[in-house]
Amino acid sequence: MAAELHVELVAADRSVWSGEATLVIARTTSGDIGVMPGHQPLLGVLESGPVTIRTTGGGTVVAAVHGGFLSFADDKLSLLAEIAELADEIDVTRAERALERAKADADAAAERRADVRLRAAAGPH
């Protein structure tokens, strides 16, 4: 069996997803990072962005994460986010509306949040 790492995706008010994975791709402030089993202990600051988790079963879980951290040690990866949503929880029409509204208000942060949601909802890329 291939090596695997245990992933906990935790939002401030709930646990969003947890399970075994072979690869996790997240966006830190200095760029995208891919974590595989056996990675060196790591603590990083996350940017707003989609997180892609390749599960051991061959499936892919995508979540939109807004701000937070990633910490990896002993093949255990914790993704802490203030807000985290799985792709299938995201209400696309609502996110689109939010995007339009953010564009109209020239609110860069809100625009980015809505954009991240939409990209996560669009699936793995």
Place this chain on the structure above:
Amino acid sequence: MGAQLRVYKRRIKAVTATKKITKAMEMIAASRIVKAQRRVAASTPYASELTRAVTAVATGSNTRHPLTTEVEKPTRAAVLLVTSDRGLAGGYSSNAIKAAEQLTTRLRGEGREVVHYIIGRKGVGYYSFRERPVAGSWTGFTDNPTYADAKMVADPLIEAVLKDTAEGGVDELYIVSTEFVSMMTQTPVDKRLLPLTLEKADAEDGAKDKILPLFEFEPSDEAVLDALLPRYVESRVYNALLQAAASEHAARRRAMKSATDNAEELIKSFTRLANAARQADITQEISEIVGGASALADATAGSDR
């Protein structure tokens, strides 16, 4: 119906109506405690992971950060007081306020100026009635706080701590809130939140003597700490808010339960009194009739003669 009886009947009716209300409030509060406790439990994974990460950074790097550095001679302290928006919760809010007063006296005694921050309408009312200055207050979310609320509260507090004391910043941050011990016990506690004592964070993590791995920091340890510590404070504030909400509901449930019990007692004693009054009325009527009848009989007997 006698006047006395009517009065009792009216009071029984009034108390019954009150009892219905308190009973409803008791049941609402009881269901909300469970919900609030569930929210406390749901926020635990985030809090414990965050504590772990903070401990890891603190032990894995020598970075100094204003939020973890002890000031040698603290001159100003901020006290965040968590009370409720609504009353009818027994001594919930006043106990928290009392604890804050004690802390304030203690801090003043140690030569610190105290800046107040207040959550909840009850606390705000207490301070504004006494015309005491309040640096910041928030209301409207105490019975169901969200993470965004905690963030809203924590942001200005962190800002105040980061600011230089000479420019109006504070050296320390205390939080006074009510801890949910059990359904029956909620105790007001004061905790020092900042500067962060990392030994304490260690102890909270459990007494495992595991050596933490050497972390690689992305992008740098300062940047990680910069981002991590405010989140940690937010999460602490969030946890305090959730515990306070659970305590508020528990306190309300208990207060309403005793109100309902008292109403029951009152109804019982009024019913007894009403029964006695009715019995007295009946007795009086009977004796009046008997008296009237015998008077009439006497009168007719007299006319016959």
